[in-house]
Amino acid sequence: MRRVTLLDSTLRDGAQGEGVSFSVSDKVNIALALDELGVDFIEAGNPGSNPKDLEFFREAEKLELRHAKLVAFGSTRKKNMAAADDPGLASLVSAGTDTVVIFGKSWDFHVERILGVSLEENLAMISDTVSYLTGLGKRVIYDAEHFFDGYAAHPDYAMTTIRAAAGAGAECLVLCDTNGGSLPSRINECTAMVTSEFSVPVGIHAHNDSGLAVANSLTAVEAGAAHVQGTLAGFGERCGNANLSTIIADLKLKMEMDCLMPESLQRLSGITRAVAEIANVTFDEGMPFVGLHAFAHKAGMHVDAITKDPVSFEHVPPSQVGNARRFLASEVGGRALVMDRVQRLEPGATKDSPLVITVVQKLKEMEAQGYQYEGAEASLELLMKKAAGKYRPFFELGHYRTIGEQPSTDHAHCATAMVKITVDGVSELSAAEGNGPVHALDRALRRALERFYPGLADMRLKDFKVRVIDSGGNTGARVRVLIESADQNMAWTTIGVSTDVIEASWIALVDSIEYKLISDIEHRYKAYL
């Protein structure tokens, strides 16, 4: 089996996608997810053009990655300047990665018209930059920008540019279809030619402007490329970069190539979804292999045939990519899915146990309301405990009231909330201010509960996400709130759904607090045993 290395550029090229922007902690979480999947390289930023990216590389020094290497991305040196004097390259080096990606121009039109340098100076910029970095002990992956367009215009010059990079010590020559306009036939021909000339590995970097990024990546591998660049969920400038989740599944399941770590393929769906979730980008459910619709069967004829033999309408078994079959018109979906979790609560449970039936029924109801428990496992666990009768409420809500006012003299306290709760017959009314109604409500609820449950003091909210569910909705549309909480031992996520963002937040907050209290009790119980 041939080995193909993978570079994910979600954090760099993916951030060029419309509507995508990452905080430093988003970047950390995505890097951890990509490492979990087992990609070889994580291209994490361009410190030369975006100083904020350096902050991430500082933060990243603390990360312990199992397999993936973080790489910084930058361009060839500025014209008429020594590489050692170029501030962009200095920033790139200061990111502190062992490997760097350098992009340079292959298309004479870009060299002369856009960069405004001579064809010779461009070659010097490429070889100087690569030599300078290898001289510092860096390993260099060279991205030949616009290679295919450049080759179509002037093949000799395009080839000379990658010879300059290879001659200066680049360890991988990546042919880029930067504008996404090339057909597979051109990709195939050019890649075959380059792989026949060079002994260093050749890579492919495709964009999806013609709807061909996946095909172009695969055809390059067929023609000898051993390195593929893309973004896991297809984020990227314009129509996006080549979708790595699709490419990974095609390479492993259709072309018998070796990539990722063993067993990682089964995590493909979950990790791709996690990356989109962290980016807060709506997940494309029609995405091959990993989308919710990818193995969903609607036509009655298809459902019948699948029941006889799944091969009839499934090109690969969904479990191989961590996905699941769904029958849209029937009620059989879902039950197998919850078995695993139910058995943790009730070890002897089977598919027909009353608990399984109750949980499946309840899940269906909640999903119809807009709940989605992927990524909100603490709420799912509570739902199951409730279904199993292993739950008692920690408090009862009397009522809450929030008031928001503008203009306000003090922006940090523009909203107020009152909460009345009862614990074991004892009532507590509390009030708090906040910089918005959800904030005020959160503070008022904690204040009321801490009298009864002092352990809540070491719980804190890590993240708060809001998403509108109904597309084409208006200000009355339903929203889904996800709250991530943590204490010193663990982190957990809960969900709430409502047309009212305050109520949705309330539901998720209450789940979060109850999950914490239950965990504390279980923890103390185990310590007692």
Add this chain to the structure above:
Amino acid sequence: MRRVTLLDSTLRDGAQGEGVSFSVSDKVNIALALDELGVDFIEAGNPGSNPKDLEFFREAEKLELRHAKLVAFGSTRKKNMAAADDPGLASLVSAGTDTVVIFGKSWDFHVERILGVSLEENLAMISDTVSYLTGLGKRVIYDAEHFFDGYAAHPDYAMTTIRAAAGAGAECLVLCDTNGGSLPSRINECTAMVTSEFSVPVGIHAHNDSGLAVANSLTAVEAGAAHVQGTLAGFGERCGNANLSTIIADLKLKMEMDCLMPESLQRLSGITRAVAEIANVTFDEGMPFVGLHAFAHKAGMHVDAITKDPVSFEHVPPSQVGNARRFLASEVGGRALVMDRVQRLEPGATKDSPLVITVVQKLKEMEAQGYQYEGAEASLELLMKKAAGKYRPFFELGHYRTIGEQPSTDHAHCATAMVKITVDGVSELSAAEGNGPVHALDRALRRALERFYPGLADMRLKDFKVRVIDSGGNTGARVRVLIESADQNMAWTTIGVSTDVIEASWIALVDSIEYKLISDIEHRYKAYL
């Protein structure tokens, strides 16, 4: 130039997509849009398996299509039955179309295991069905279901099935990658072989389960296919059918094939969007050629280069497919970016004009607060008008107050809002209820303003999005609200940012209303000139 005929199956295979369902009037409107575009065939339903589809064909008899032919779709006759006795075929015929599409089995596994008939009987079913229909004067397009999987399993049998269809008078043999699992290399090889044996045109019908439907369709055309089936916006079972909008642009702009009518290509973006709009399916803005993001440039370097020459980062001119270039305002873009927009306000402005400097400065401030104007172009335009002194407020806010309460007896009215505004010295206080505080506030504000600006009555909110900006934030984190509004002429998007979701919504709402009022004035002014 080779001619390639196109069959759009949005109304038949597209309706198998999750979340897609059409009323008869949706189907009529989509058929009209597809005819406007100039596809050759519109596959509009399967009257044999779905009696509701007959209703559409009755309705469709009144349609005057310029170019496209409606076709009905059905399967080969039932086993051990004369074609003339098959009720499914009777329904198909009663649809009254000149041309019909018949699908039959090419894969021996499906014949024996799923249909449960002998290989010989399957051949008889194919030829009987096609002969029967041609005998009635119908033209028959034959869809060879699972052809590529069938060919991989038993090439001789797969070839025999299409010989049966051709021998019985089918006018086109369509090779189907029904499960979407084939790689372009297999598609290419099989299609070339079939086109070399048969004199009737060969077609391709691809699904996107491996992310290769567009590539597979194009490679089939390269191998000699003269007919392509797909759905304009890529709707369809599981991951969808081959996306015809992408294929059309690739065929015409990259492969110099003749399809559609002359001039139709410029309507591609608009008509694809209209089909998604009628289907009420969220339009994928990253779609090649036709999406909002397809020609949007975000990286500063790309924006600079495009300004020098669009060829630098655009594989085709957006106007050719009826789309438009957009420069996204973002932290990575710079002063060049705003030039284009500023010049619309102040035609002589240069990079150093005070207005440009003011706008860039203001953008930086707003971005630091969490504003992001990509996709909120109406708010950006207002910001520029304010910077240029070409703005007066339409109303002043006295104050607003929102109250949310739980539990509530009436969920649709669990929140109330009061708004006091002043227009030209005249105050108006109004109140409204809603299913959340934002909803209530939106309604109260409109109610207050409509007295002064009755034109607001024809404005509606199309979409409402909320995103938490500071990740790692808590319930006091800042949120960004995007509101998309529309009237009968246009759609526009505005943005608001605050720690308070209600205030963020308020800001976006006010921008949205002001943008509408300014546009109305400009519109009237132009009409007056």
